[in-house]
Amino acid sequence: MMTHKRIQKQLYDYLLTDLTDEMKREVEQHLSGCTLCNTELQSLRSTLSLVNPFSSSPADSRGPEFWDEFATSITERIADQAPARNRWWTSIRESMQSIVVPQRRLLISVGGVIAIVGIIMFGWNTWQHRSPEESFSSIQRSEQIAFVEDPLGQYFRRSKVLLVGLSNMKTADGIPVDLTAERSISRELIREARAFGDEPLDPRSTLLLRDLQKILVELANMEQTTDIPNVEIIRSGIRQENLLFKIRMAEATRDSVRTMQAKYSYYEDNL
Amino acid sequence: MPVADERQLIIEAKEGNHQAFRQLVERHMKQAYNIAYGFLHHHELAQDVTQDAFVRVYHALPSFRGDAEFSTWLYRIITNLALNRMKMEKSRVQRFEANGNGELNAISRDSGSAENKELRDHVERALHELPTLQRSVVILRHLEGLSTRQVSGILSCSEGTVKTHLFRGLKKLRKRLEYFRTEIT
Numbered sequence: 001m002m003t004h005k006r007i008q009k010q011l012y013d014y015l016l017t018d019l020t021d022e023m024k025r026e027v028e029q030h031l032s033g034c035t036l037c038n039t040e041l042q043s044l045r046s047t048l049s050l051v052n053p054f055s056s057s058p059a060d061s062r063g064p065e066f067w068d069e070f071a072t073s074i075t076e077r078i079a080d081q082a083p084a085r086n087r088w089w090t091s092i093r094e095s096m097q098s099i100v101v102p103q104r105r106l107l108i109s110v111g112g113v114i115a116i117v118g119i120i121m122f123g124w125n126t127w128q129h130r131s132p133e134e135s136f137s138s139i140q141r142s143e144q145i146a147f148v149e150d151p152l153g154q155y156f157r158r159s160k161v162l163l164v165g166l167s168n169m170k171t172a173d174g175i176p177v178d179l180t181a182e183r184s185i186s187r188e189l190i191r192e193a194r195a196f197g198d199e200p201l202d203p204r205s206t207l208l209l210r211d212l213q214k215i216l217v218e219l220a221n222m223e224q225t226t227d228i229p230n231v232e233i234i235r236s237g238i239r240q241e242n243l244l245f246k247i248r249m250a251e252a253t254r255d256s257v258r259t260m261q262a263k264y265s266y267y268e269d270n271l
Numbered sequence: 272m273p274v275a276d277e278r279q280l281i282i283e284a285k286e287g288n289h290q291a292f293r294q295l296v297e298r299h300m301k302q303a304y305n306i307a308y309g310f311l312h313h314h315e316l317a318q319d320v321t322q323d324a325f326v327r328v329y330h331a332l333p334s335f336r337g338d339a340e341f342s343t344w345l346y347r348i349i350t351n352l353a354l355n356r357m358k359m360e361k362s363r364v365q366r367f368e369a370n371g372n373g374e375l376n377a378i379s380r381d382s383g384s385a386e387n388k389e390l391r392d393h394v395e396r397a398l399h400e401l402p403t404l405q406r407s408v409v410i411l412r413h414l415e416g417l418s419t420r421q422v423s424g425i426l427s428c429s430e431g432t433v434k435t436h437l438f439r440g441l442k443k444l445r446k447r448l449e450y451f452r453t454e455i456t
Contacts, residue, residue, distance in 0.1 A: 011438070012434070012441070013434070044438075044441060044445075048413075051448075058314070059301035062304075075293045078326060079289060218355050236331045
């Protein structure tokens with residue numbers, strides 16, 4: 001005999017006549033003697049009369065031209081992504097190989113000699129021309145540079161570490177992946193990103209933050225232990241948005257800005 | 272389209288055949304769009320999320336083993352992306368309103384017929400107040416008409432869980448809509 005809870009779980013399908021004959025008989029038998037479940041049935045019926053599926057499907061409100069364009073834009077996005085990067089990189093690599101490969105031994109020897117000479121000259125120059133005071137000053141300057149705070153830069157660096165770890169994570173068929181640490185870090189990063197929402201940022205950083213949030217939210221919402229296809233989905237999102245490249249560019253830009261700021265404040269203090 | 276044909280398309284798409292992938296897109300794009308719209312109630316966001324999902328699917332194809340149906344896998348991605356997008360849009364609205372810029376409806380609500388607009392707005396608000404899993408089940412099972420089996424595959428839970436969440440979700444909706452029903456009867 002079915003309990004009230006089990007009957008109530010079947011009521012939706014019962015109203016939609018989506019039950020097997022046997023199940024339908026069991027439900028009706030129960031309903032014939034149960035006021036509680038009958039009340040639930042009536043309530044559900046009235047709820048469904050209010051919460052109707054769309055009378056016309058949202059997709060139908062879009063014309064055939066929209067759908068033709070929709071499919072085309074997807075295939076174009078896919079075609080534009082990897083092949084363009086491969087062409088660019090392949091041509092560079094092939095040019096380098098055409099020079100380097102035939103002359104490999106000679107190039108290695110010459111490169112080694114140049115490196116040794118360069119090291120000797122640099123060390124000699126430094127030893128000759130730098131007084132103890134200058135050496136100490138340069139250390140002070142580099143420490144000042146290091147101490148110019150850059151919360152956004154630190155945020156990008158931590159995001160990069162997370163994404164690189166995820167991209168390089170070893171996976172094996174059939175073995176679930178534990179994303180506990182990654183989920184926790186992505187949630188921290190999502191919380192921290194809210195602080196940047198009120199700051200005036202350059203357009204590139206704003207866009208990068210937005211693209212990062214898409215992936216971080218997806219990762220934060222993943223199951224703690226998940227299967228490989230879900231990890232692949234995140235990885236494909238990282239590749240699709242070209243996130244690691246964008247973060248490296250942002251870091252390079254911010255490092256040079258921080259260096260300039262530090263030098264400026266150093267000179268201001270010491271003039 | 273027969274299952275065998277779809278399997279062949281998937282094999283060819285995995286090998287980099289863009290035309291085969293396009294056929295898969297054309298077969299599933301409208302239902303995928305409807306699911307995204309069911310969560311977001313915004314055509315542009317639904318279009319954005321659906322296109323993103325298909326591009327993600329293409330790049331993740333090598334890992335698709337065919338244990339589940341392609342549609343189940345695709346709709347799972349759509350559901351996750353749509354839920355994530357909802358959270359992002361919601362926090363953007365909250366920041367905008369917190370800055371004293373007045374009311375802003377970041378997710379514009381597309382209206383149906385005039386007499387149903389108020390009801391649909393209220394249903395939509397009530398729907399968005401549901402816990403994530405209950406909301407997902409109500410949208411996928413009731414509004415989109417997917418089978419219990421499909422929904423259980425998309426949400427990676429048992430069919431019994433789907434039925435339980437559907438029942439609880441609709442019950443909560445009923446409580447939220449109770450006063451409205453009293454007004455219109």
